[in-house]
Amino acid sequence: MKKLLLYSLMIIALPNLAVAQKYFTKNGTISFFSKTPLENISADNNQTVSVLNTQNGEFNFSLLVRNFHFKKALMEEHFNENYMESDKLPKAAFKGNIADPAKVNFTQDGTYNITVTGDLTIHGVTHKISAPGTITVKGGVIAANSKFIVKPEDYNISIPKIVRENIAETIEVTVSCSYQNKM
């Protein structure tokens, strides 16, 4: 009887052991870069929260806009005040999926090319995007990298004429996250 109970517990245990693995990070990096002949502007956010579900390829990112830091204090102020309105719209997020998660073997070291598609929300505006990237597995640590282009105009971020020459029409966004934590 006791044995039966134990075996039944084992049966419950088995699917659990095999079930979804979610990896997360609280200090992923998302940077952006604006290049014009007049001025290059870049900023980093090192407090990006991201969760990756290695079972079904679900891939989420969330960050606070005010955690983007610039080289110039005034740029950071203007970014928050004039462009992103981070008091009113504090967050930016991406909710999506790896297009073909089966292609990635999360238990074997290597670099895998992936495509991620999903909803990107910036400045309160959501657009469906698709971005190429890589997943690198090394010694049980999963790293994700991606580069894609965002147009401020698409997200209702208006750039006045007077600084039009200083801010690029397309901004390059770089994602670099390392997932050491399992949950």
Added chain:
Amino acid sequence: MQLKIQILALAITAITATNIKAQVKDSTDLMSMLEKETSGDNRDSTIYTRATFKTTRLINGHTVENLGKGVLDVKISHRFGTLNKGGYELFGLDNATMRLGFDYGITNNFMVGIGRSTFQKTYDAFFKIKLLRQSTGKVNMPITLSYVPTIALKTLRRSDPSQKNPFSSKLFYSHQLIIGRKFSAGTSLQLMPTYIHRNLAELTTDPNDILAIGIGGRQKLSKRVSINVEYYYQLPGHKQDTSTNSLSIGFDIETGGHVFQLHFTNSMGMSERTFIGETTGKWGKGDTLFGFNISRVFNVGKKR
């Protein structure tokens, strides 16, 4: 054998139990963790209020704003003649007093500045330190508190050269506390209690010490334009008989690295002692003047 199986089973049960726990936590906490980490009311971190004002000056006087570390702010200010001079002097534009100033942020909370004004050929210097910073979150601070002491040296020669004119008689001091609060994205107010000391007053009947309380604020009209008001009330008994209270109304126009401040004021001077304590213009009689400040910032220090 049976014991072994039981031990094994127990071990697996233990793993299972933690696994189940993790799973439950997982499904419910995953999104809430994302939410909590990035929610505005995160109690684990302090969020400092920024951009209470566009620049470090409201109109004539200081705001609670400081320059960032390593930022040099070149300020060029003009005050023209009074409007009631009429068309002959193009409503005052024929006469200009001007101040050239250099401010520098040593840290994000401590800045220094020097300037030279053509008004009474005055050199001035100051520092400004933030004692409290308005914030929410872990530290909830409703106000920003700054302290600004200034020193000014008037080098204009006295009209009567026979009068004794020791160096100390040319010096003026002011001490100012600024209590500011950003009430909303567009609205900020500040109070500025001020003490001014003049080693030498113009008349023997004039007090050496002046006490005043200032009130000022801004209302944003758009992202880059705000309307500002600044008023200094001199306490009765601690003011010069002939002086009026300084009242100024102006606009801030910000364009990236520049801030243009255009205003009407009844004060000609641009240092604390002159505009708070020695204003003589009266608004009612058109005894006001047009002026502007231009601020241009340069990042000269290393990155933060």
